[in-house]
Structure formats: C-alpha cells, structure tokens
Amino acid sequence: MNYPIWQLEFAGGGLLIAIIAIIHVYITHFAIGGGLFLVITERKGLRENSQEILAYVQKHTRFFLLLTMVLGALTGVGIWFTISLLNPAAVSKLVHVFVFAWAVEWVFFLTEIVSLFLYYKTFGRISNRTHLTLGWIYFISAWLSLFVINGIIDFMLTPGAWLETADFWDGFFNPTFWPALFFRTFLSLMIAGLFGFLTATWIKEEKLRTNMVRYCAKWLLAPFVLFLGAAWWYKSSLPPHLQDLIFQEMPEMKLFIKAFLVSSPVLLFGGLFMAIRLPTKVSRPLAGIMLIVGLVYLGAFEFIREGGRRPYIIHDYMYSTAITKSELPEIVQGGLLQKAKWVKVREINDDNKAAAGREIFNILCLSCHSVGGPFNDIRKLTAKFKPESMKYIYESMGGSRPYMPPFAGTREEQEALTYFIFNEL
Amino acid sequence: MDPATLLPIADAMPVNWLWFQVLLTTTTFLHLVAMNIMLGSGFIAFVAPLAGGEQMHPLSRTVVGTLPYSIALTINLGVAPLLFIQTLYGQFFYTSTVLMAVFWLVIFLLLIVSYYSVYLFNIRYDKTGHNSIMLGLAVSLLILVAFVFINNISLMQRPDSWLAYFKNRSGTLLALDDIALIPRYLHFMLASLSVGGLAIAIYYEFKRRHGSEDVERWITYGCNWFSGSSLINFMVGFWFLSRLYGTVVNPDDPAGKVFFLFVAASIISIAIAVINAQVQRVYKAAAWVMATIFFMTMAREIVRNIYLRDYVNLTELPVINQYSPLLVFLLVLAGAGGLIYWMLKKVWSELEVKS
Numbered sequence: 001m002n003y004p005i006w007q008l009e010f011a012g013g014g015l016l017i018a019i020i021a022i023i024h025v026y027i028t029h030f031a032i033g034g035g036l037f038l039v040i041t042e043r044k045g046l047r048e049n050s051q052e053i054l055a056y057v058q059k060h061t062r063f064f065l066l067l068t069m070v071l072g073a074l075t076g077v078g079i080w081f082t083i084s085l086l087n088p089a090a091v092s093k094l095v096h097v098f099v100f101a102w103a104v105e106w107v108f109f110l111t112e113i114v115s116l117f118l119y120y121k122t123f124g125r126i127s128n129r130t131h132l133t134l135g136w137i138y139f140i141s142a143w144l145s146l147f148v149i150n151g152i153i154d155f156m157l158t159p160g161a162w163l164e165t166a167d168f169w170d171g172f173f174n175p176t177f178w179p180a181l182f183f184r185t186f187l188s189l190m191i192a193g194l195f196g197f198l199t200a201t202w203i204k205e206e207k208l209r210t211n212m213v214r215y216c217a218k219w220l221l222a223p224f225v226l227f228l229g230a231a232w233w234y235k236s237s238l239p240p241h242l243q244d245l246i247f248q249e250m251p252e253m254k255l256f257i258k259a260f261l262v263s264s265p266v267l268l269f270g271g272l273f274m275a276i277r278l279p280t281k282v283s284r285p286l287a288g289i290m291l292i293v294g295l296v297y298l299g300a301f302e303f304i305r306e307g308g309r310r311p312y313i314i315h316d317y318m319y320s321t322a323i324t325k326s327e328l329p330e331i332v333q334g335g336l337l338q339k340a341k342w343v344k345v346r347e348i349n350d351d352n353k354a355a356a357g358r359e360i361f362n363i364l365c366l367s368c369h370s371v372g373g374p375f376n377d378i379r380k381l382t383a384k385f386k387p388e389s390m391k392y393i394y395e396s397m398g399g400s401r402p403y404m405p406p407f408a409g410t411r412e413e414q415e416a417l418t419y420f421i422f423n424e425l
Numbered sequence: 426m427d428p429a430t431l432l433p434i435a436d437a438m439p440v441n442w443l444w445f446q447v448l449l450t451t452t453t454f455l456h457l458v459a460m461n462i463m464l465g466s467g468f469i470a471f472v473a474p475l476a477g478g479e480q481m482h483p484l485s486r487t488v489v490g491t492l493p494y495s496i497a498l499t500i501n502l503g504v505a506p507l508l509f510i511q512t513l514y515g516q517f518f519y520t521s522t523v524l525m526a527v528f529w530l531v532i533f534l535l536l537i538v539s540y541y542s543v544y545l546f547n548i549r550y551d552k553t554g555h556n557s558i559m560l561g562l563a564v565s566l567l568i569l570v571a572f573v574f575i576n577n578i579s580l581m582q583r584p585d586s587w588l589a590y591f592k593n594r595s596g597t598l599l600a601l602d603d604i605a606l607i608p609r610y611l612h613f614m615l616a617s618l619s620v621g622g623l624a625i626a627i628y629y630e631f632k633r634r635h636g637s638e639d640v641e642r643w644i645t646y647g648c649n650w651f652s653g654s655s656l657i658n659f660m661v662g663f664w665f666l667s668r669l670y671g672t673v674v675n676p677d678d679p680a681g682k683v684f685f686l687f688v689a690a691s692i693i694s695i696a697i698a699v700i701n702a703q704v705q706r707v708y709k710a711a712a713w714v715m716a717t718i719f720f721m722t723m724a725r726e727i728v729r730n731i732y733l734r735d736y737v738n739l740t741e742l743p744v745i746n747q748y749s750p751l752l753v754f755l756l757v758l759a760g761a762g763g764l765i766y767w768m769l770k771k772v773w774s775e776l777e778v779k780s
Binding site: 002003004005006007016066069070071073074075077078081082084085088089091092093095096097098099100101102103104106107108109110111113114115117118122125126127130134137141166167168169341342344362 | 430431432433434436437438439445448493494497498500501502504508509511512515516519520522523524526529530532533534536537540541544587590591594595596745747750751753754757758761764765768769771772775776
C-alpha cells in the first residue's frame with residue numbers, strides 16, 4: 001500500500017521466495033553444522049594420526065567452501081532481494097527495527113569468510129593447533145550468525161512484548177527465540193551428517209569409506225533425539241491460538257506437517273541403513289536420496305513456520321498485504337484506494353471498475369495468490385464460486401478463514417475486486 | 426501527478442541519522458575499494474592475453490587466483506552499505522528496486538554464475554590451461570551487475586521518473602532516460618580499471634620486495650593501466666559533471682560548494698597518484714588513490730542529498746533513540762576486527778617460518 005507492487009502473475013503468491021529460501025536455508029544450516037563437522041573430524045584425524053582422514057577433511061572442505069561460500073552466501077543475498085521486492089514495507093520494518101542485528105550478522109559473516117578461506121588454504125602448511133583454531137573461529141562465527149538471524153526470523157512469528165514496547169531486545173529475545181535456536185542448531189548438525197554422506201561415499205579406500213560413512217551417520221542420528229525435544233519445545237512455546245491455527249485450522253499446512261512427520265523416521269532409518277557396509281552402487285545414490293529427504297524435511301518445517309504467521313507477515317502487527325493492524329479500521333472506513341499511494345484509480349465508476357479491481361487485487365491478493373501459478377492460484381480458488389457469493393468470502397476473511405487478513409476496503413471495493421477476478425482473470 | 430505524493434512513509438530509525446550516514450559512507454568506501462580491485466583486475470586478466478597473447482597468461486593466472494577472495498569480500502562489503510542505505514533512504518531505495526524488480530533479482534543469479542566460473546577457471550587451469558571463455562563470462566557478468574546497480578542508484582534518486590510505473594508494472598523499468606547514467610557508469614568502470622591496474626602493480630611490488638624476480642614488467646604493466654585509465658576517466662568525469670542536475674554544480678549553493686571541494690580534492694589526489702605511479706612508487710600511489718576514492722564517495726553522498734532534498738530532510742526522519750544495539754554492533758565490529766587481524770598475522774607468521 002505504501003510501496004509500488006511488482007505485478008507478478010504466475011510467480012505470485014510467494015513462489016520465488018519459496019524456491020530461493022529453501023535452497024538457502026538448507027545450505028546455510030550445512031554451513032553451521034558442517035563447520036563443526038570439519039574441526040571435529042580434523043581433530044579425529046589428528047588423534048588417530050590418520051592422513052587419510054585428514055585428506056578427506058581437506059577434500060570435504062573444498063566441497064563445503066564451494067557450496068556455502070558461493071551458493072549459500074548468494075542465495076542469502078537473493079532472499080534479501082526477493083523479499084524486498086515482494087514485501088518492501090515488511091523488509092523496511094525489519095531493517096529499521098533490527099538494523100544493528102543485521103549489521104552484527106554482517107560482521108560475523110565477514111569473519112566466516114576470512115577464517116574459512118584461511119582454513120582451506122593452510123591445510124598442512126601451518127601448525128595443527130592454529131589450523132584447528134581457524135576452524136573453531138569459523139564455526140563459532142557461523143553459529144553466531146544463526147543466533148542473530150534466528151532472533152529476527154522468530155520475531156516475525158512471535159514478536160512478543162515488542163508489540164507493546166517497540167524495544168529491540170523484546171523483539172529479538174522473543175518467546176520462540178531459544179527453542180528455535182536449539183532446534184536449528186541440532187538440525188544443522190544432522191544436515192552436516194547428510195552432506196557428509198555425499199562426500200564420504202566417494203572415498204576410494206573401502207575401510208576408510210565405511211568408517212567415515214558410519215561416522216557421518218552418527219552426526220545425523222546422535223542429535224536426533226535432542227532435535228525432536230527442541231521441536232516439541234518450539235511447538236509448546238507458540239501461543240495457543242497459533243498452535244491451533246497451524247496444526248488444526250489451516251488446511252494447507254496438513255501436507256507440510258505430514259511431510260515433516262513422515263520424513264523423521266525416513267531420516268532415522270536411512271541413517272541406520274547407511275551405517276551398514278554397503279556397496280558404493282547403493283550407498284552413493286542413497287546418500288543423494290537422503291540429502292533430498294533432508295531438503296524436504298527442512299522445507300516442510302519452513303513452510304509450517306512461514307505459514308504459521310498467516311495472515312500476518314509480522315505477527316499481530318503487519319498483515320501479509322503490508323497493511324498494519326492499526327491502519328486497518330481507517331482503510332475499511334475510508335477505502336483502500338483513497339489510502340494507498342501507488343494507485344491510479346481513486347474513485348470507482350462503471351468505466352474503471354476493472355482497473356480499480358486490478359489495483360485492489362495487486363495490493364490485497366498478490367502477496368499470497370498467483371494467477372495461474374502453482375501457489376494459491378486465484379483462478380482455481382474462485383472457479384467454484386459465483387460472483388455474488390464472493391461477499392461471503394470477504395466477510396469470512398479474518399474470521400472463519402483465520403489465515404486470511406480481514407478485507408481491507410469498502411463494499412464498493414469488494415465489488416470492483418469481484419468484477420476484476422471474474423471478468424479480467 | 427506529483428511524485429512526492431508517491432513517496433512511501435519512512436520507518437523510524439533506532440538512532441540519530443548521522444550514525445547511519447557515517448556508516449553508509451564508510452562502508453560504501455570499503456565496498457568501492459574492493460569492487461574496483463575485483464572488477465578492474467578481473468577485466469585486465471581477461472583482456473591482457475587477448476591483446477598480448479600467451480605471454481600474458483602468468484599474469485592472468487595470478488589475478489584470477491585472487492578473484493575468489495576479492496569477489497567474496499566485495500559482496501560482503503556490499504551488504505553493509507546496502508543495509509545502511511535502506512535504513513537511511515529505504516523509502517526511495519525499495520521503490521526503485523520494485524520498479525526494476527526483474528533486473529534486480531537477476532543480480533544474485535549473475536553473481537552465482539560469475540563466481541562459479543572463476544572457481545572453475547582456477548580448478549581446471551592445470552588441466553585445460555587459460556580459458557578465455559570462462560573468464561570472459563565471469564567478467565562480463567560482473568560488468569552487467571554493475572550496470573544494474575548503477576541503474577538502481579540512479580532510479581532511486583529521481584522520484585520524477587517513478588511515474589513510469591503506471592505504464593509498466595512488470596518490474597522492467599531502468600533509468601535509461603537519465604542523461605547522467607552512461608557517464609556515471611563509464612566513470613565507475615574506468616575507476617575500476619585504474620584501481621585494478623594499480624592493485625596488480627602493488628601485488629607484484631609486494632612480491633618484488635619479498636625476493637621475487639622478473640616482476641618489474643608486471644609492475645609497469647599495472648601502472649600503465651592505472652595511469653591510462655585515470656587520464657581517460659578524468660575526461661569522462663567532466664562529462665559526468667556536465668550531466669548532473671544544475672544545483673549540484675551551483676557554486677552559490679552551500680552543498681554545491683562542498684561538492685566542488687571534494688571533486689577538486691579528488692582531482693588533485695588522483696593527479697598525485699598518477700605521478701607516483703609513473704615513477705613506480707606504487708604504495709604512495711595507492712595511498713593517494715584511497716584518498717581519491719574517499720573524496721569521490723563523499724561527493725557521491727552530496728549528489729544524492731542534493732537530488733533528494735526536495736523529498737526528504739534526513740534530520741526530520743523519525744528516531745526511536747535506542748542506542749544499546751548500536752553499542753553491541755560497535756563492540757562486535759571491534760572484536761571481529763581484532764580477531765581477523767590476529768588470524769591473518771598468525772597465519773602469515775607461521776607460513777613465513779615454514780618457508
């Protein structure tokens with residue numbers, strides 16, 4: 001409402017962010033757990049005086065660097081760019097409230113870059129102690145990045161006392177901060193094991209390969225119980241109405257909850273199966289499949305968390321339409337087209353009904369609905385209704401449809417929107 | 426329609442605007458230094474073998490070997506000014522970004538391809554030798570990214586051009602109607618060639634001082650790029666000046682006076698840098714180039730302030746006045762700075778002992 005709207009059709013409804021975010025989140029969790037994996041495995045190699053393990057760590061580091069430093073880092077930039085385009089008002093709020101948290105995260109990322117490059121380039125060239133220290137500095141910096149980002153991400157779901165105080169620390173250390181931090185930390189360790197499978201199954205020497213694959217299985221399996229405990233804690237920390245919304249009232253969430261629940265035993269038994277001495281013909285494709293299952297697992301969780309915010313983008317503060325809760329009564333009273341900045345049509349008449357409907361659709365619908373795309377396709381969703389029954393949909397928004405924000409506009413604007421949907425789309 | 430009516434309402438800043446102005450200017454300066462080194466040296470590494478043949482491959486190989494680090498640092502150092510510009514000028518920046526959404530979103534994809542091309546060039550060098558296509562692809566994409574960035578920065582400071590949104594909402598607008606766009610872009614690109622050339626000279630000067638032989642020609646080569654590009658850029662700079670809004674170069678305007686002082690300072694400092702480079706005093710030349718980039722960064726900020734002063738007064742933006750997060754940031758920055766220094770020093774000293 002405050003900003004112009006990128007008129008996406010097919011890719012509307014969050015498709016772009018879903019694609020980029022899932023890739024990014026998966027790799028960045030690897031960047032954290034994988035950092036610890038590197039130093040602990042190097043220490044294991046040194047303790048066992050095994051040049052083979054050390055050589056494996058060096059190769060794994062190259063893979064790790066190429067994946068996290070390029071694809072991981074740049075999809076992070078991609079997320080920032082994408083959300084700035086899809087919901088600039090929300091990003092502006094998050095940047096202004098948490099600018100110094102983002103800045104701290106930037107500093108940690110700089111430390112990660114320097115320490116990881118030095119770690120990678122100095123294998124066997126500096127003392128073991130210094131080399132391990134570099135690895136530890138990398139891991140701690142990466143985990144501290146998580147610490148910071150976690151505060152901001154969970155602020156969007158549970159802003160807690162910030163809603164009353166507008167205090168940075170209230171928003172940062174919000175009600176789900178700690179459980180989410182433990183949840184993501186354990187998950188990152190498991191993901192380190194999953195990526196470990198990918199490189200360990202390609203070790204040529206059979207005995208070492210078996211040992212390292214089993215070692216990676218421990219990384220996947222050992223944190224599992226703690227992870228499930230943190231997941232339970234995370235769920236319990238959500239306010240009761242949010243729990244109801246996510247786990248009972250939102251039909252779309254069922255698929256993702258199911259995917260998350262089904263993937264848990266698959267990962268568990270897959271990890272145990274990998275620990276068996278397997279021929280490479282089996283273990284290598286299996287490592288790839290396990291990695292995909294991990295992606296589905298994390299993706300399902302992120303969808304649940306993101307979906308749980310609905311109808312808000314910042315819970316209880318700003319709707320996904322970028323309209324704040326406090327602005328809503330005035331808009332309902334005076335009209336969206338009167339209040340919005342980037343609209344051409346202010347007054348609705350018979351000649352401009354479609355154009356007015358387009359403006360309203362852009363502001364109120366596009367953030368969650370695509371036109372002919374895979375995400376919440378408005379054509380499919382409205383195909384079963386008649387124009388005259390749309391008013392019941394608008395009335396149920398924010399009520400019996402709690403995942404949609406209340407309709408932010410007048411009755412006349414509702415009619416224009418209906419006209420547009422049924423005649424122009 | 427008055428473009429001022431389109432201006433989004435600014436969110437409140439946590440601390441006084443001056444903090445963000447200082448942070449924005451400082452981090453922009455650091456980003457520009459890194460970006461110039463990366464882009465300029467990368468471009469030279471690409472064209473040197475095309476013009477000079479195989480004898481230039483060692484230079485090219487060495488430069489491309491440093492690109493993974495300079496690209497990583499440039500991106501990282503670009504994040505901070507992007508953050509602070511969003512805090513200070515978010516209502517302008519997000520708007521221009523949405524207007525050119527498609528191009529803006531493509532940036533990170535171009536960077537991924539470019540970055541991996543550089544890594545592939547390095548990884549496969551021993552097997553396949555110098556791969557001009559891969560390097561050319563990497564450098565071309567970086568040049569393209571710079572063009573998109575320049576467009577966004579141009580678009581954000583000209584709200585009068587935003588009205589084009591009502592004819593095109595597909596996120597494919599650019600600032601092509603800005604008469605300053607092309608000279609601004611050329612000015613930045615030539616500055617990259619200058620700094621990239623000098624960075625090559627510094628690299629080999631460092632090697633020479635640590636006992637490497639037969640590096641004189643590369644020092645001269647780098648200095649020639651620096652001097653040549655700087656002289657051409659001097660003329661492009663005047664072209665750029667002539668295309669800015671009249672108020673920027675108005676000597677009666679106080680901001681125009683300050684702008685003039687910074688431009689004059691940058692002309693003097695770059696002239697001294699070129700003189701030093703001609704006699705291969707590359708470290709001294711580098712110091713003067715740093716001063717030039719700083720003066721130009723300041724001039725850049727003043728231009729933006731003048732362009733946008735009809736739309737915003739930074740001193741009147743809402744402020745919450747919560748300083749504790751700023752304090753935490755400054756402490757973390759100092760701590761991390763010390764840690765990075767320690768890591769580099771420690772590694773360097775151990776490598777020296779081993780060699």
